[in-house]
Amino acid sequence: MYYDHQHDPWESPIETTGRPVESGNVSAGGQPGKKKKGGAKIAALCLVCALVGGIVGSAGVAAATGVLGGGSTTIYEATRQPTVVNVSNITGQEQLTAPEIYAAYVGSTVGITTEIVTTNVWGQPVSAAAAGSGFVITEDGYILTNYHVIEGASSIQVSFIDGTTYDATLVGGEEENDIAVLKIDATGLTPVLIGDSDNVRVGESVVAIGNPLGELTFSMTQGIISARDRSITMENGNVMNMLQTDVAINSGNSGGPLFDMYGQVIGITSAKLSSSSSSEATIEGLGFAIPINDIKDMVTDIMENGYVTGKPYMGITVSTVPQSISERYGMSQGALVESVDESSCAATAGLQEGDIITGIDGTTIVSSAELVEAKKNYSAGDTVTLQVERDGQALSLQLTFDEDTPERRAAQEKALEEQQQQQDQQQQQDQNDPDFFWPFGELSPWFY
Template identity: 55%
Template sequence: MKGSKTIMDEQIYDSDNTYKNPSQEIPVYTPPTPKKREKKNRFGLRICALALVFALLGGALGAGGVIWYEGSRGQTGTVGKNETAMLQGIREKSVLNTVTVDSGKEMTAAEVYAANVNSTVGITTSITTNYWGFQTTSAAAGSGFILTEDGYILTNYHVVENSSSITVAMYNGDTYDATLIGYDESNDVAVLKVDAQGLSPVVVGDSDNLNVGDSVVAIGNPLGELTFSLTAGLVSAKDREITLSNSLTMDLIQTDCAINSGNSGGALFNLYGEVIGITNAKYSSSSSSSASIDNIGFAIPINHVLPIVKSIIEKGYISKPYVGISVSDVNQQSQLYGIPAGAAVQSVSDDSPAAKAGLQAGDVITSVNGTEITGSSDLVDLVSASAIGDTLTMTVYRQGSTMELTVTVGEQVQSALANEQTQQAASDSQSDGRNGYPFGGRR
């Protein structure tokens, strides 16, 4: 039976080991010049894997010997029937030079990591919850990245939601208590501040320049304990409209880059070393009987939230473009009666820019500045991308006639800490049911 699908975090482990039993005479072999780094602990990991297989296959092996080697190893020797030989490699570890981000130069994934790992952070929060008069404290973890040298940090709002304390851990081992400066729940972003100077900020890129198929890497803290891990993948889709498990709908970057519990709030980089997204979700089946879903992760395009983040840091409040209307899609039945597709105006706020321009409830907006509007989301995206003071020329259908109205985009001011986080009294209600994950990210 297929289960419904929701956006949430998921942990999946998989392994695939190959074992060979070559002839007893080991030929002389001269290895080629190595091109890839060899991690020091690789040899130990292979030993552990082989020990498991030997135990499972011991009866079938009998008295014959088992030889383990890789084609790139440069050792020779002869083994008797009752002997087991393991050949150790002699390659030296590659040296990775630290590089700085140059927007005009593409880097390898290893270089992106070296250039940015000191700009990424681990975030741990404490959440105090009232259960019928009893207080409990749980921990949750996520990721983030440094925006400025003087300690502003960006993460997801759901990572720090309802937190009573926030701790930030740097790559060098330093930890800081963090203050929540501001957040926008509708865009799932939060700005933190730590008391530090001389930090290494990221370089912010342009997410609009992404193409499907571009390589990307994520640096974060999967499971809350695998700190500063890098995963790599491709951009699978752009502007994917996704409804999250909290019913929030967002247009996100889809990627096959591994994103797991604890990665929330971390940076998604292009191969120029620039942040182009904030990892925040992945697809997962809600039913254990459903097929496994892998490599479908999502990130918030940095361009979508950068104006909000700048407003929080520079002004201390959230400044958003505003025209003062609520809109919906024109349904198919209405289109059968000759009403065009577009954004149907449901209401107009008094004394708003839209009211001053002459917009009325019942109008259908079909284009703005020459750009076709086929539904409400088109209009919302266009207004959201506008600057305060911009002029929008709207083509409007009204009762069989078409006209043009000019709307000047206004400013909507919202407290950066609107709906300031408080815990409900135990006598009012039970816990809201949110869970803290000691070794994972917040959902």
């Protein structure tokens, strides 16, 4: 927004407050007229002094700042000392300026470019590029980013501000918490300082460095923490705990660092709200970052083991029973079991295809997303009681969680892909049947 500074038309000229002396009146000294004449001389003298002072003052300004142009039109040119940026002794204990944070850690921020190969409707491979951000967390080349930045990538490349690029390998990722750890073959890097997101307060200033749009590389934006502990539903339906900020976050910023003013990373920039079903107004200043405390232990786990250990695994795929279908067919709302891994704890507990999970340890479940959230409260080895509806009958089943491993996850992904293909084929065969109705929608993207 531009402001045009103009003279205020309501501003009055300076006025005197003395009472005027009328012609013929006697002055305080008893002499008519002379007082007035002397006053005129004094006023004229003051006016001359003011004009001379103005000329000298203008000349002084011109001499101090430099004057461009001549005649009655003058352009004044100013000078200033450049901002002092001292990054020689950053400890994370003293507050820094935004330029100091940028100078210290722009070299720790990376741009991430991925190649994703998919198959089109004719069965031909198609490649596409995606871009995001990340940041160095160890001197020997471990980099943290968002899972959605590298999801499905066949190749990953990271680039630094000095133009250096590296091919990166995926060490491991955690989809539910949207984090991934990459590794490049490099040493002597400058890692960021990991902070404590529990210490941040609403209203504190923060800055982000990243690659908005994948083109405006290594940009810094600044704002404040707008709220803490926001439960945000992501595009895939996953619910995450977030820091809310008005720092500008755009496509390509995902995976970049969010710094407090001590130069410590307190979050991973991940999402922004750009539209709302409840309002047609343009939405601005609603960005979200994953609190660093929520994922510290997971990152260490991934670096050491390649995945997050101790996560619970059920061995089923599910979809949500919508309320409309529940009412139409007299079914309970919940998570409909679409398939069961016969080698999993779900099969051992007696879960079957077609069961509807309506609760876990007394917590009501009305959707697959709620099953995801409830499962986060448990670890591998924990035993729970599932409330299940089967053919209209209520059952209680005891289940002891397995551990979610990459091997189990890969097998489950393959099973889900095959099941989705079977569903698509069945729907294609029955699409001309006017009485055909598939009540349960798409399969959930999560594995349980």
